[in-house]
Amino acid sequence: MEPIIRLKDVSMVYGVNGTRATALAGVSFDVRRGEYVVITGESGSGKSTLLTVLGGLQVPTGGAVRIGGADLSALPADGLADFRRETIGFVFQAYHLLPYLTARENVMVPMSPERISPREKASLAGELLAAVGLAGMEDRLPSQLSGGESQRVAIARALVHDPPVILADEPTGNLDSATGKQVLDLFSSLHARGKTVLMVTHNLSNLARATRSIRLRDGRIEDDRTRRPLTAKPLAV
C-alpha cells in the first residue's frame, strides 16, 4: 500500500533580506496510514516548517511532497486549499480560536464557505464538541474556556471535514501536565480511530503514545525510529 505521506529530499530555504535561512535541508521519509509520529528537536531545527510543508501551507523550495496520492507541488492555490480542507486537520500550540465566536461557531468556521444549512452545520459542530468532551460549553466564548478546553475546541474544529491526517504543533505546549494528558488522550483516541497523527512536541513523555519518533537537527533527520509496531490494521478513513 502506498504510504499516505511521502517526502522526498524536501528542503526549505527562507530568504530574508539577502540572508538565507535553511529550515529544512533534504528531508525524506514515508508515513503509513495509521501511524502516530512524534517529531522532536531543538528550537529552530525546522519542526514547524516541516508541518507547514506537510499541510500544504508552504511550497518547499526543493524536493517533492505527496500526500494521499496528491503531488502538492502540482496543485494550484485553490487545489491546495481544498487539499487542506479535505485531508489535513491543523492543531496549533496557541489554539488560534477566533475570539469573537463561541465554541460552536469556531468549530463551524471551516464550513462557513459551504452551502450547507446552518442547522446542519450547528448540529455537526455540537456532535464534535460532545466528542471532545465539551458538551454544554457550546455557547462559551474562548475567553470563558480554560486552555485545555480551548485546545479541545481547536481539535474539534480540525475534525470538521474528517481529515485522514492530523498535524499538531506542540498542542500541549501551553497546558499543564494534567490538562495536557487529557488532550493527548484525545489524540490517542483519534489515532485509535484510524487517523494518521503527526505531532511536534518538546515533551518527551509524549513519546510513549507514539508508534514512531523522528528527531530533527538543523533541518535534517537525526533519528527516526519505530517505537511500537502498528498493531491493528489501519481503519479506512
Next chain:
Amino acid sequence: MNIRVLAWKNLLRRKSRAVFTGLGIFLGIATFVAISSITSQMEGAVQDQLDRFGANIVVSPRTERLSLGFGDIALGGTEVAHSRLTMGDRERIASIHHKDRIRSIVPFLMTAVDASGKNVVWMGLPAADVAGARPWWKVRGGSELRRGEVLLGAEAAALLDKGPGGTVTAGNRLYRVAGVLQPTGEKEDGMVIADIADVQVLAKKSGAVTHFEVAALCKDCPVEDIVAQIGQALPGARVSAIRQVVESRKAAVDHLRRLGFGVSAIVLLIGGLMVLVTVMGGVQERTREIGVLRAVGFRKRSIFSLLFWETGWVSLISSLLGAGTGIAAAYLASPAFGIEHPAIVFSPAIFGAVVGFSLGLMGAVPPARRAAALSPTEAIRSL
C-alpha cells in the same frame, strides 16, 4: 454560519472600527442627499421667484419699419397703425401645445395721446395684471388701478404736476390719478399707465394690442419650443425670448446644482478613501486570523468575500442611515433655504444610497484582494 454571518460577527467585535469606516460613507451620503434634495426643491423655489420677475417672451407684430423690442418701444400715430395684433390673439397664444407652461399672457397697447395738454405716452394693460406683470413697481399713494383711473410715472407726474387723488384729462374724459410710481429708471417713468380698454378708446383702436408679454414657467422647459409654438399660432407675429432672463434663470439654478454635486462628490470621495484606509489597516492586524482561515481550507475567494462582506455590511448600513439622515436634514433645513412647502424627495436618497454602497464596496476591493493574496507562509508565520 456562513461567510456573511462570519463577516457580521467580526464587525460587531470591532464596533468602533466599523463605525469609523462607515462614518465617511454616512457623512458623504447624508450630505449628498440633503444637498441634492434641497437644491432640487430650491430649483423650484428659485424658478418661482424668477418667474415673478415678469415675462420672458415678447410677442410683437412683424413689420418692416417698426422694431418693437422689449423696453425699446418707438411710437407714433402712423406706426401704431401697423399693429396687427388684437385682443383675440391672446386666446391663440393660450392654446399652444405647451399651454400648461404659460403662466400669464399680458396684452399691452402703447399710444401717444395728450394728457392735460401735454404730449405723453400711454401704456395700457389690463388693470388686474399690473401687479403680476410689474411686481417691482412701488406705487406712492397707491390704490389698485381700476378702469377710469391712471398711474403716473415719476417724470410724467412731475410734467403734469399731478399727484395721487388728482385728475388728468384726456380725450374729453377725466381720469383719477390712483397713484404715482417711484422712479424705476425705465421708460414708464415718463408714461401714463391705464387699463388697456381705456387706452384703446383713447387711441380709437378697439381691441388693438401693441405686444404681448408672455411669462412661461421654465423649469426644465425648452423656451425655444414655446417660442416656436407661439410663432406657429400667430404667423404674422414676431416672437422672441428674452435671452437674458432665460439664461440667468438657468445659470442661477445650474450654479446651485453644481455646488451641490461638487460638495457631495468630495465628501463621498473622502468616505471611499476612509473605507480603503481602515479596511487596509484591518488586513494587517488580521494576518493571523487570515492564516487560521487559510489553514482550515478557506480558498482565496472565501477570504476575499469575508473582507468584502465586512465592508459590504458597513457600507450598506451607513448608506441607508446616511440617506435617511439626509432626507431628514433636508426636510428640517428647508425653511432656511426659502422652501415654503418642503417635500420628501426620494430619488436623491435612493441614488445616494446606491452610490454610497457601491463606493464602499469599491473601497473594499483593494484590501480584500490584498488579504486574499496574502501568502499562507506569511500568514502562518504568526501562528
